[in-house]
Amino acid sequence: MSLLKGTKARTVVLKTALVFQLYFLQLTFATNSCDGASIREGCSEHTTESSNKYSNDMAEMKAVRVDEFGDESKLKLVTAPVPAPGDNEVLIRIEAIGVNPVEVMIRSGMFGDMVKPPYVPGTDVAGVVEEVGAGVSKVKKGDRVYAIKTGTGAYAELCTSPADYVSPLHDRLSFSQGAAIGLPYTVAHKGLFIRAHAKKGETVLIHGASGGVGVAAIQTAKAHDLTVIGTAGSAEGMALVKSQGADFVFNHREEGYMDKVKEATGGKGVNVILEMLANKNLVADLGIVASKGRIVVIGNKGTIPEFNPSLTMGVEADIMGMVIQVSSHDEYMEMLKAINDGQGSWVTPHIAKEYSLEQASQAHKDISSDAGSKGKLIIKPKL
Numbered sequence: 001m002s003l004l005k006g007t008k009a010r011t012v013v014l015k016t017a018l019v020f021q022l023y024f025l026q027l028t029f030a031t032n033s034c035d036g037a038s039i040r041e042g043c044s045e046h047t048t049e050s051s052n053k054y055s056n057d058m059a060e061m062k063a064v065r066v067d068e069f070g071d072e073s074k075l076k077l078v079t080a081p082v083p084a085p086g087d088n089e090v091l092i093r094i095e096a097i098g099v100n101p102v103e104v105m106i107r108s109g110m111f112g113d114m115v116k117p118p119y120v121p122g123t124d125v126a127g128v129v130e131e132v133g134a135g136v137s138k139v140k141k142g143d144r145v146y147a148i149k150t151g152t153g154a155y156a157e158l159c160t161s162p163a164d165y166v167s168p169l170h171d172r173l174s175f176s177q178g179a180a181i182g183l184p185y186t187v188a189h190k191g192l193f194i195r196a197h198a199k200k201g202e203t204v205l206i207h208g209a210s211g212g213v214g215v216a217a218i219q220t221a222k223a224h225d226l227t228v229i230g231t232a233g234s235a236e237g238m239a240l241v242k243s244q245g246a247d248f249v250f251n252h253r254e255e256g257y258m259d260k261v262k263e264a265t266g267g268k269g270v271n272v273i274l275e276m277l278a279n280k281n282l283v284a285d286l287g288i289v290a291s292k293g294r295i296v297v298i299g300n301k302g303t304i305p306e307f308n309p310s311l312t313m314g315v316e317a318d319i320m321g322m323v324i325q326v327s328s329h330d331e332y333m334e335m336l337k338a339i340n341d342g343q344g345s346w347v348t349p350h351i352a353k354e355y356s357l358e359q360a361s362q363a364h365k366d367i368s369s370d371a372g373s374k375g376k377l378i379i380k381p382k383l
Contacts, residue, residue: 062381063156064360067118069109072361072368075121075155083152083160085133090166092147096179097154097379098124098212099355099363107364120153125161126169126178136163144169146178148186148336155360157381164329167336170343180349180376184216186335187298187324191274192220193338194331195322196294200225202271205261205288207281209246210237212376213298215350217274218244220338223346229261229270237374240350262288269293269315279304282319286311297321350375356383 063080085091103121105111126146129139139145146169147161169178192198198221206217209230221228222245230246232238233253241249248264250257262269269290275281279302285295295317312319327335339347352375355363363377 061157062357063120063153064357065118065120066107069107069112069117071108072104072364074107075361075364077358077360080120080156082158085131085136085160086151087133088135088163089133089151089160090129090136090139090145090147090163091131091133091158091160092125092127092145092166093130093158094125094154094156094381095127095175096125096354097122097381098179098182098184099367099377099379100124100183100212101367102183104364104368120155120159122154123150124148124179124182125150125154125159126175126181129166130158132163138163139166139168144171144175144178146181148182148332155357155379157357165332165336167340170347173343173347173349174351176351176354176378176380177349179378180212180351181216181339181347183324184212184349184376185220185339185347186327186332187213187322188217188220188274189335189338190324190327190331191296191298191322192217192224192226192272194327194334195296195320196272196274198224198226198272198294201227203227203229203265203290204272204274205229205231205270205285206246206274207231207252208233208276208299209241209244209249210234210374211276212349213276214241215244215375218246219346219348220342223342226272229264231257231261234374240374244350258284258288265290272296274298277301283307283311286315286317289315289317291315292317294318294320351378352376354378354380354383357381359383 059082060079061082063078064075065078066074067076068074106115129141129143129145131141145166147166149162149165151160153159198204204221204226206214208214209218210232218228218230228246229248230241231250231252232241238249238251250260269288271290271293273285273289273295275285275295275297276299278297278300282304289295293315357379360379363379367377
């Protein structure tokens with residue numbers, strides 16, 4: 001088989017990545033897009049039967065809607081009808097909403113072929129069950145819950161969610177912490193155990209460990225007896241990483257920090273790397289990965305010019321990508337079981353800042369900044 005080179009190779013890589021990204025966005029946002037119809041009119045063009053159903057009395061709620069792609073100013077606070085749950089769905093009165101970087105990418109129009117305005121952004125929420133549809137028995141009206149998928153969008157006062165993706169929220173966790181579970185903790189579990197097959201006693205390097213996913217990955221790894229090396233870009237971020245249980249912490253803005261990472265392993269290298277910015281770090285990762293080590297690409301913002309695949313050969317390293325939203329139903333159930341088993345002990349999301357629905361645009365602006373992540377950003381409809 002001939003090897004692709006130069007621009008042609010980079011084009012193939014970008015097209016392949018885009019196919020996967022568009023696929024997961026189709027899965028996640030198919031029921032959120034109104035495809036040109038106004039959510040004020042009930043979003044009659046929703047793609048699932050359940051999302052066409054609204055409360056009989058047409059009660060109204062506040063929601064944040066994207067009518068056209070663009071910068072954060074395109075997030076508009078509107079009045080919308082309250083959705084009604086269909087079969088095997090739960091209507092949740094939202095107390096907190098998790099803000100994720102992918103929502104900024106979608107709003108900017110990066111995936112416009114799949115996501116059509118107007119739509120209500122978001123997937124991760126926590127709140128109280130308002131109503132359940134037929135066939136739902138795992139939760140009931142009045143229960144505290146969190147959900148990792150929504151049928152009608154998360155940036156609102158209420159939303160519907162498929163019952164399989166709704167879980168009881170432990171009393172030790174606040175609603176804000178519940179809304180911070182979804183994407184960060186599922187990504188952490190999938191990256192470590194479904195993709196990298198991390199084993200007790202191995203060492204994991206978490207790049208950008210002070211963000212929402214990074215904090216979740218530290219907690220998940222430590223709960224499973226892994227040695228954790230975390231990086232952050234500021235003294236405050238490093239302090240957060242250390243407070244979450246990381247065994248070693250380094251500043252990824254300092255020259256030569258990767259040498260210190262390898263020294264921390266006694267020169268053996270890191271068994272697993274969770275890579276949040278592959279275009280910047282992947283080549284250096286291959287210089288510190290252990291024999292038969294695994295590098296999981298969770299985030300990437302560009303290409304790597306003249307990448308030499310032979311760097312993987314001497315240490316027999318595996319480079320693998322992952323996107324949480326293409327996970328199978330069985331994988332989601334595995335992830336949720338692990339997370340829910342840990343709710344009473346080690347699952348403890350760190351909240352960096354909270355915003356009102358009216359401040360959703362500021363939340364998007366802040367999550368896009370390069371100031372250094374320090375936990376999870378949350379929107380609270382009642383602020």
